[in-house]
Amino acid sequence: MAVRLDEKPAGEARQRKPRARNSPPRSPVTRQSARATRNSEIVYRDLRDAIINVTLPPGTSLVEKDITETYGISRTPVREAILRLAEERLVDVVPKSGTFVARIPVTELQEAIVARKALEEVCVREATAKASKSQLMALRAVIQRERELAEAGNEQAFHEADNAFHAGIASAGGYPGIWTMIEKIRVQVERYRRLTLPQDGRMEMIVAEHAAVLDAIEQGNADAAVAAMTSHLNKLQIDIGTFQDLWPDYFLFDVK
């Protein structure tokens, strides 16, 4: 079953070839829009959203052939999408057997929250030190938008604005990439969070907490800003017990 590796040094992939036919692109961003419309990308996004929204709950069977028919495309792009999901631990693929939406790893949840707090703390502290006036104004605008969306009761858009606030803090701190890291770390937590019913006044509370963070930043009080952010993120603290009763099969405990 294993590959033939007998006579080769492994990892030597055309280097000596003197031709060097085409040079690497200076800006690899060029075709990024094209990439977004690739079939595998579409399938990936759809499935990923459905899994995170718990539209596809843990344990659901994903059959490549079915997805193939749904989208009217072949297995190759579908497979690519599923492999990406497997890497994010959103699905488990069992060779020659089946692919299933993965359970939510409880241990990972705790660690993800801890990690996020640590990273956001850095961002907030740095943002306090070196945010530009325009960045602060932009953050104010985001909070105002949150307020409007909360009033309108638009959960989805509010959620996006919420993310924009945190991304903005990271940018203001000079570490936009750290928000990207947080987003990757956050995936499983998000699945958990979507199981909780929207609570009354939750959005208003978030707006107030964001405002407290920004206030402290504007006052140049880094410690207060960090404290406000930490307090804000502490609300994410998970209480698995409740959900274990409701959906016992949704969670994975023995991550080992």
Add this chain to the structure above:
Amino acid sequence: MAVRLDEKPAGEARQRKPRARNSPPRSPVTRQSARATRNSEIVYRDLRDAIINVTLPPGTSLVEKDITETYGISRTPVREAILRLAEERLVDVVPKSGTFVARIPVTELQEAIVARKALEEVCVREATAKASKSQLMALRAVIQRERELAEAGNEQAFHEADNAFHAGIASAGGYPGIWTMIEKIRVQVERYRRLTLPQDGRMEMIVAEHAAVLDAIEQGNADAAVAAMTSHLNKLQIDIGTFQDLWPDYFLFDVK
């Protein structure tokens, strides 16, 4: 070019099907060893190592067909490997054109180091609070092993022991998964680091710094432990200027 999405709600992948032929596996880890021997996995590891070791420098062209012939396998598993690398931003794949080893994103380097410091700080602090005696003994053993490997001049094994120390700290703090996160974040930094020539006495210095961290942990002095770890990680600080002269095409600046 785009997929047919006309009449479907997107993301509805067999859910109502009452059959539920096979239930999801209780322990998805079962076949993990099998996964490790999959062809795409082998190609992935080989290429990844070569890219991180800078055996395959940025800009190198990777041609699926060539790799296919090298390993004596078909394009499918090769493609899977390359797609995984693309996701880690280790390669840039330009549709219908070519695949190239990605340049090292300079901006990302700084952020990765900052993020790592933040995460390691949490681990060290927590490890000070709740490391078990056996965990501390294991860490001592790792340091001793580092000392022996430094003496023997075994760079590769030392490097692994180095990682084991940091992983051990994370475990002792109760957050083994955070080390996994760090490893993902660290990839590009590692490429940069491999460009630096091995410096005399570097290994010995690392051993001493690790010992300082562990000493503070054993004394229950969290602040000192964190300070020691931060000081240790500060040695990673990058000085891009030097390398920009030597290999100007290895780095990407305008990440945008």
Add this chain to the structure above:
DNA sequence: CTTGCATAACTAGTATACAAGATATTTTAC
């Protein structure tokens, strides 16, 4: 010699056929 263009060669994206193993179903023996 330079420039523009047609053309050929080569790339990754996709579709599809087949292989190998796991699970479900049926059949058979008792």
Add this chain to the structure above:
DNA sequence: GTAAAATATCTTGTATACTAGTTATGCAAG
């Protein structure tokens, strides 16, 4: 009727042929 074995039917893994777009190359015109 029950249990075990044989068989059919699923699944994902792999190989390969084909498509469509990109880049290089050579030729012709100026």
